[in-house]
Amino acid sequence: MAATLDWKLVVDTHDAPALADFWAAALGYEVEDNSALIDRLMTAGQLPEAAVAEHNGTRIFRGFAAVRHPDDPYDEETGIGRGRRILFQDVPEPKTAKNRLHLDVHAGPDAREATVARLESLGATRVEEVNKGPAGHWWVMRDPEGNEFCVA
Known part of the structure; x- marks a missing residue:
């Protein structure tokens, strides 16, 4: 290993x-x-x-x-x-644009909605649901400071 x-x-x-x-x-x-x-x-x-x-x-x-x-x-x-x-x-300056790098949280299709709800309870917000069919289904979210991340 x-x-x-x-x-x-x-x-x-x-x-x-x-x-x-x-x-x-x-x-x-x-x-x-x-x-x-x-x-x-x-x-x-x-x-x-x-x-x-x-x-x-x-x-x-x-x-x-x-x-x-x-x-x-x-x-x-x-x-x-x-x-x-x-x-x-x-840092002293505020976030001003879309992230160039973001985290993807992999919950799996059976746990996606529960994971999104749990993250909302921690302070995240939903931005957009994306469904690309066989290419993937995920939620774009923001953490409490506005940093984008995805839950798939």
Whole structure:
């Protein structure tokens, strides 16, 4: 069996921790807990208090949050995943156009509507239902910050 390939998709955001929470719930991923690393860096004087925030009772790097696949390895000292990850980073400018890259969530035809409804309950919105017959049937949706993704 081949080793897991490490990768990280980076998404520009307005509220990184909130969007990480959404995508962790949407994909069944885990939000990375970097609090031990943050505490160690702060104790050593290598991280200023201004670079830290609190979210859901945990210290986080201000403006950053990541989610990782729960089956992939991670560094226990830093909380950083060593596999499939999505990093959310706050940027000052708003989203202004259609994404050039998007995620497809594969629910299968028997679970598509239930998955779409579950994602709506987490804050996603339906945009358009697409039915290409034998070529595929899916929903185009937007996450809470307006990033497009599909549910097939």
